[in-house]
Amino acid sequence: MKAVIAMALLVAGVCVSATSGSLLGGAEEQRAELKAQQAVTGSFLGALSSCDEAAEQPEGEPDAEAAVVEQTRLECRAGAIRGWDAELADSDLSDADLVSSHAAALATAEADVQRMNTAASETLEGLAVLAPGPRFMEWFGKGGIGWLAGLVLVVVGAVLGRQAAYARATAPTKGSSATPNFDDAVVTLLEATVRMQPLVAATKDGDDCAEARAIIEHLETAVLAPVVDDRRRYQARDGVAVFAEYFGPFSAGERNLARAWSSLTDGYPHVAADALVAAKAAFEQAAAAYAKRTV
Amino acid sequence: MATARTYPELSIPAMALGTVIGVTMTAAFTYIALKLGFGLAGSTVAAILGFAVLRGGMRRRSIVENNINQTVASGINTASAGVVFTLPALFLLSVGQPDLAPFPIGPILFAAVAGSVMGIVLIIPLRKQMVEFERLRFPSGVAVATLLRSPGEGMAQAKWLVSGAVVATALTVAVNLGGIAEEVDFGHLAGLPVFIPFAIYISAANFGAGLLSGRGGLPFALGGMLAWWVIAPVAVLAGWLPVPDALPTELATAWQSGAVHGMMLRPLGIGLLIGGALAGVIAALPAIRGALKSLAAAAAAAKETGAAPEELPPWALYGGAAIGFVLLVLASYFAAPELGMLRAFGIAVVGALWLALAGVIVAQATGATDISPLSGLSLIAVTLMFFLSGGNVTAAIVIGVAVCVAINQCADMMSDLKSGHLVGSIPRKQQLAQLMMCWIGPLVAVGVVYMLWNSGAGGTPGFGSASLACIEGAPGCLPAPQAEALASTIQALATGDAPIDKYAAGAAIGAAVSVFPIGGLGVLLGLAMYLPFSITLGYGIGCVTSMGLERGFGKAFIGRKLVPLAAGLIIGEALTQIIWTLVKLGGGS
Structure with a gap:
């Protein structure tokens, strides 16, 4: 309401x-x-x-x-x-x-x-051209009251909007499939990254690893995208500074997964292996920052 | 994996190819902009040529290497729009004011290169904020990334990409041939008065950008409705734009409709853009501070471990900014030595501050909608410089060149970094590639403008309405419409007629709405007021369509089918338009 x-x-x-x-x-x-x-x-x-x-x-x-x-x-x-x-x-x-x-x-x-x-x-x-000050005052004399009244409505609306966003962000999420849980998502990403590492290590130089690429594609749509779509909720709940501390590494992990996908497509599994290591480190960092915020 | 090959990324072939493509596009697009009045984006062309040369011709399989090629090419080419919008105005004004010649070539080059460097180094610290935290869509950046990823995406997604491109090509050709109107005016058909517009701009790319933006772009469409379905009718019906009684009603109403945009919505929209962007930057300060801290921490950690950092280190950015600023001061001083060093320094300081803010505005606007309010912001830059320099046209335009080039660089760098994020490029390599080659574009664009100006027969102007070719209506006429508009604005500035009240009122509204927890709201509303409604409406239909499809078919459908389709729409229109324009110019028509 x-x-x-x-x-x-x-x-x-x-x-x-x-x-x-x-x-x-x-x-x-x-x-x-x-x-x-x-x-x-x-x-x-x-x-x-x-x-x-x-x-x-x-x-x-x-x-x-x-x-x-x-x-x-x-x-x-x-x-x-x-x-x-x-x-x-x-x-x-x-x-x-x-x-x-x-x-x-x-x-x-x-x-x-x-x-x-x-x-x-x-x-x-x-016609004489008015200097900026008098010109502004002349306009303000005609439209100033309405303009100020409108600004007050906007600011009141914005404050209420922020309160509503915060309330929504801090509401319990258990049982709601629409609101992904950040730490659950990171755990899934870490597990998937670990699962992909031996697959990629076993891939010969110049070869593709379709299975690992399929896992990354699934993670992109099923795990990463919902968290990204829900970022406003995290921002409203934690504030931008704290949000940045865990979402920055999360994004770095996401980019390294994309790098793993690209290098596997191009037949460079050793680059993909490095990218998976970097992605894992980034997701661990994100999980740690997120846990710190909870504490 | 004993003899692991190096994965090509920041390689000599990528840099060389990007430079060749970039230089060619800059020269061609500068000419096209003088001829037709609009610039063309070259990222998609560069990416496709990259496929042909790097992947096809040189058998180099690397998505990220092609990303570097495309980053370099667009980084060079982006200068063409920046230069061609501002610099030719100085040449055109010299026809009536011969004392403006000879043109200060050194300061112009300094300014253009300074703008190019500063645009890049000032926007890089905002990568995390715009690409990672805000997740701005950058529809063209997403389209290029979709193209770059296409070798691994499989046939299903390729089909969606190609389908989009085919539809866009057919539509663009039909519009260019006149088979379909450029705007479908439902308002006219429904008998609505001209001040309540309901026309849709027929553009596959515009619709595609809306599809990619989805719910995030909706405030833009709603802002357009507010501007054109609330403010415009109220202003006309309440008689806020009085016209003399002697004028025929129909003509008077048509004039009022144009004036609502020119005298009310556009300046108010520019104000909203400024206020919204400023408030957005202030609100994001904690995140930006965090991003800068992480840049420094990453650089320190990389030094400790011996690994390469993922982003350019802060010292490189500060160094680049310092070099750019020194060039800007030199440009300001040597453009008008009579102003003195102190005033030149002041002009450079204000110019640098404005280019940083304007760069953020353009990057945000492009990120949210793919549309850049370049002309309005450049106009403000020239206005500011004109007053600061005490009415010195040369100094105003020279610094205007720097600002215009810089804000284009901001938008281009951020769009490329978005593509890079999606394909997994290392940001540092993209940033380094663009920074290393960014000086080339200004030199080429300025050189082409000089060459064309001096190509007039018997020392007559080479472009503009006073050129022989345009007077005679010859096919070689280069009307330079954007520069003509800027020149006439500068002439109007001499009378001091700038809508300061609207800018201030709009800025306050922009700042106030930015308190609302919807990212970039002030910028989106401002952009909607600034643009003609037909563009906003077409884009909004794309947003609503995307939301409907997501509701009906789920997120997976959006990611796997709608994104490549929308990317195809953008790429198809961009390529067709470029080819069409080149063919048209080649035919001399």
Whole structure:
């Protein structure tokens, strides 16, 4: 239950604080409005200009195709106007009628857009840029309360979450197959390592040892992976420093088992034998560190 | 076993092959990034070529040796994205400001190499934290490891890997040919307004990364929903992004939708990334301290027993950091001697601190999702340097190059170490291999950028919108879109228009959510706000699919079938995209 409340607080807190955090300060809002104007008018002007560019008469083309070029230009400009003006977008006028009947209006619109664009640029350039401190305070005046409230929810949720994780980590695990026991896993790994050593020692240089490799593959999925998947529980229970003391050697043992597997695949059993010795030493170290922690 | 053969790992053939592949990819990918505006990752290409040359041609059977080859190649190639995103902006700005030329080649090379070295040595101490304790997924790293392990995995898993690759190839080709839209816009079909997006980016690799991440990647998808289904509609409907009444409603709404991302979500997301990463580092300090202690203890034990340590010893990391820092100070000073040594030192200190933090952010983001917020973090680097240097463009970009290269190196090194963990490589050998060759990539990438800039006819610019080829619309046009964007941002910076309020608000939220006991939550939420929703949604579908399959078929199914399938999806798309791009460029289109 505590974990569910913690998660709910986290989600709510992040939503509130991030949404408030995204608010724009007053000056920034004005800047955004001008940038919007500039971007949209710019895109309209760009669309009209690209119509002209696309319809430029290619050199060496016969004059007879001039009409086609003009038609392309006309359709393109009509599309741009329809995109710009919502009222015209819904009109039943053909492209030709639209462009011809609105030629004067279009010229005025183009001039207006150009003027809006220039005015926006000039205002933007003239806007004073706030220093970091005032800029932060200006934003804080608008979104600060929500942001802080959200942060409080997140921190409360995090504290509850940590308590829930600790409670889960220290709960008795006997009888639960889902939560592997670290020392049982290490004992299994040590026994398997000892069992593999004579198999590997009997393998000739250049040969594979399929049986040992199969044992390692089984250990990887059935013993190592569940312990690794459960690492958060160990961390919550023991703290990161103590966890690191036994999980570091455990990981070293895991890597040496992988080395034994690779070298057996490649036909170097003596390297695999060394790797198994190293893995055994690492697992023993992990077991000792884990036992020390229990004491 | 009297005459035991040496198991090839950090070998001359692996280093040589990795260098050749890395140099070739760096030159090619620098050109491609100037042409198309995006970089390409080369780990999978290097691993496949490693199979062909080392295993096939030279009959050297060693999975870990191929891992070294791939580590070296990607370590060299990773500089191409770092350099090409930042450096060309200096060239482009010199068109309007001729006083920026001649370009300070020495400081640029110093900065790029410094970034390369520092990125590696600063991230190595976090290997235990990110790869062993946090268990970040690094989907591309897992994909490469699956590829490297394929000789021993047997036919069943090979079939899943190949199936994934075939599906990804077909999908990528179909998208590139226009047979399938790059984005399927369900929102448009359902009649939703543009500010409530519901589109899915069609990418097998993105879906595959989600499959590999499973439940761990879910906060990323939920963050996207929060950003685009809560904040964006509220902002538009509440009129927080006012537009002039004279503007047509449809155009105004479309603009608002873009502005919500550009002016609100993106800067807020960058803030969350910073706050989340900082809080994550602070929370992990005990583990990092423990990891550093174990590095020192392992080095001491190795000295006592005569055995080789598993990680690079602390003195090597401190030494590397010191060399990198000295190079950074020199780069900062010689890029703009008029600033004086004291200011140059200050700029280098802030640059080093930022590259360390940004490196952690990128490594975490890449580890959790395979997606890197490189552009936003580089932008902040250039902004910081621009202000610290009192508006000196050259100094800002030169240090920006170092930061950009460094954060790419962080992500690449950690991804390679993840692959190494899965195949059993010795981390020290991977770290040493990448450190030994990391200076090559910056030299090649900077050289290619210089060469292309000077290739313009009659002393005209060789790339960018002012180049002759681009003005004439010739096939040789290199528009350098990323650098053009950075150049225009630098011009905007001159007016002091940076969303500091959003960064600060986001950082506090990122730090607060990181207290919650879910690893990397702040970074994941920040990344979700930073990216377009279509990518987040596609990835999230992968996560949910993986969770459903795990529930239905169990963990063994995930390990033995879904992982190779997802790896195939990532590898297939990466390879197809690279081949497609090269063919397209070769055809001059």
